Amino acid sequence: MASVDAVDFAIYRYLSPDGAARFWGSRRVYDPRIGAREIAARIGLSETGVRARLRSLRERGYRRDSVVWPNPGLFDVSLHVAEIPVSEVGASRTLLRDLSLADGVTFARDVLDEEDRKLQVYFVGEGPSEIQRRAALIRRLAGARDVRGPHPYFVPEPSARLSSLDWKIVAGLRAAPEESLQQLGRRLGLSLKTTSRRYRALIDSRAVWWSQGPTSEELPLALLTVGVDAEVDAEQVAVRVAEETDAWMPVAADGRGISPSSRAVDFAGLLLADSPAGVESIGQSLLDRAGVTTVRRTFALGSAIYPGWFDAQIARRQR
Numbered sequence: 001m002a003s004v005d006a007v008d009f010a011i012y013r014y015l016s017p018d019g020a021a022r023f024w025g026s027r028r029v030y031d032p033r034i035g036a037r038e039i040a041a042r043i044g045l046s047e048t049g050v051r052a053r054l055r056s057l058r059e060r061g062y063r064r065d066s067v068v069w070p071n072p073g074l075f076d077v078s079l080h081v082a083e084i085p086v087s088e089v090g091a092s093r094t095l096l097r098d099l100s101l102a103d104g105v106t107f108a109r110d111v112l113d114e115e116d117r118k119l120q121v122y123f124v125g126e127g128p129s130e131i132q133r134r135a136a137l138i139r140r141l142a143g144a145r146d147v148r149g150p151h152p153y154f155v156p157e158p159s160a161r162l163s164s165l166d167w168k169i170v171a172g173l174r175a176a177p178e179e180s181l182q183q184l185g186r187r188l189g190l191s192l193k194t195t196s197r198r199y200r201a202l203i204d205s206r207a208v209w210w211s212q213g214p215t216s217e218e219l220p221l222a223l224l225t226v227g228v229d230a231e232v233d234a235e236q237v238a239v240r241v242a243e244e245t246d247a248w249m250p251v252a253a254d255g256r257g258i259s260p261s262s263r264a265v266d267f268a269g270l271l272l273a274d275s276p277a278g279v280e281s282i283g284q285s286l287l288d289r290a291g292v293t294t295v296r297r298t299f300a301l302g303s304a305i306y307p308g309w310f311d312a313q314i315a316r317r318q319r
Contacts, residue, residue, distance in 0.1 A: 004062070004219060006247065009272050010043040011053050012062075012219055013249045021270055022255025024155045025072065025079045025122050026107045027211035027218065027303065029255070031203075032066050032177075065213030067305065068173040071158040071206055075313050077124040079106075080150040081257065082135055084119040084143070086110065091143045095119050096304040098141045104134045104309050110301040117301075122153060124309060153257040160205035165190075167317045169198050170208055174307075174314065177213070214305045222273035223251070223298040224283060227266045232291030238267035241289075247271045247282065266294075273299055 004012075013019050015030040019042065022029040036050040043050075057063045072079050086092045092110040099105050099121060107122040121138055125131035131150060139147045162170070172184050179187070185195030202208045212218070226241075228234040242250045251268040253260040273279055283295045 003274055004057075004272065006272070007043070007045065008053060008057060008062075009219070009247065009249070011039055011045075011050060011057070014039045014042045018252075020250050020252040020255070022252050023257065024069070024209060024255065025153060025257075026069055026305065027216075029209045029211055032210050061215075061217040062219055063212065064216040066177045066210055066216075067213040067307070068170070068177050068208050068210055070170060070208050070310055070314065072124050072155060073157045074162060074207060075124070075126075077126045078131075079153045079155050080123055080125055080131055080135075081153045082121045082123070082138055082150040083148040084121060084138070085146055085148070086117045086119055088143070092117075092119050092302065095141060095143055096302070099138070099304065100306055100308075102134065102137045102141065104130075105138070105306050106309060107303065107305055109303040111298055112301055113298045114296055118148075123150070154254070154259040155257075156206050156254050158205050158207045160201065160207060162202075162207060162317075164318070166198060166202060166207070167314060169195065169202065171314050171318060173199075173208065174311065177210075218300055218303065220272060220274045221249075221270045221300065222279045223268060223270055223300075224279075224286065225266055225268045225294075225296040225298070226286055226292055227294035227296075229291045229293055230265050232265075234265050234267050237289065237291055238269075241267075241269065241286065245269075245271075245282065245285075247278075 015034055016022065017031060017034065036054060037047045040047045040050045054063070084095060096108055096110070096119070099108050102123070104123045104125065105121060106124060109120045111118060111120060123134050125134055135147065135150045138144055168188060169184070172188050176184065181195050181199055182192050185192050188195070228237055238250060242248055249270040251270065256268055271279065271282060279297060283297060286292055286295045
């Protein structure tokens with residue numbers, strides 16, 4: 001697969017309207033309906049050039065398909081993550097396959113975090129007893145000994161509850177995410193005006209969001225988590241880094257799985273990881289900044305999506 005460059009990275013960044021990454025319990029949240037003209041204005045490339053790059057990213061597998069995720073809060077459940085240490089070659093592939101048997105598991109990512117390789121397993125739970133029961137099921141999988149956690153994974157609450165028509169639209173989006181809103185409305189027997197209005201309300205209320213689908217490749221990215229001295233304004237440092245580092249994609253405060261109200265004294269960003277020397281260089285330049293105390297690198301090695309639990313919940317709300 002052809003490598004990606006700084007222009008691809010910039011386009012990928014502005015698939016989010018504000019150019020900040022969010023991870024709401026799965027792959028990065030993005031808006032598949034952001035136009036090439038809007039991205040072009042952000043990065044200083046022609047609209048034609050952006051269209052060509054977007055097409056190339058799709059052809060190379062980075063935007064092969066999409067999936068719509070409902071907010072766990074719609075079902076009165078919370079999201080949690082457990083970590084399975086990975087020490088043997090091939091173990092993560094087996095675990096990613098077997099996790100489909102664990103009720104409530106929605107997503108898993110294989111990561112390398114400063115020489116600590118682990119499988120992060122995301123699952124939903126309603127109340128402490130159910131959370132512990134599902135964690136116990138994960139521990140029973142072959143190769144899942146010494147599971148760490150689980151611990152809560154923050155996702156912003158939806159600001160609206162859904163009607164029966166909204167659930168119908170959510171199910172339609174899940175079934176055919178590549179359809180246009182006009183095609184979706186026609187299939188559901190709705191006008192384009194109604195479909196568009198309801199769709200926009202679903203997005204704006206954080207009831208649903210988009211991420212890359214199960215067959216899409218993940219861009220070769222490194223996550224850098226930057227620790228800052230308690231006496232330094234971490235937000236101001238983060239803003240300066242974003243302004244001065246072209247290769248930096250900031251991670252939004254509500255997109256790291258940590259509640260913004262926790263006031264953690266750090267920030268995070270993504271950068272292309274196809275050059276280890278480049279990652280090391282940027283990491284060192286961050287450490288050289290006044291007030292920065294630590295820089296932690298995390299690399300994504302693979303992932304899997306498990307839609308069954310959400311699909312069952314959506315189906316129940318349409319009966």
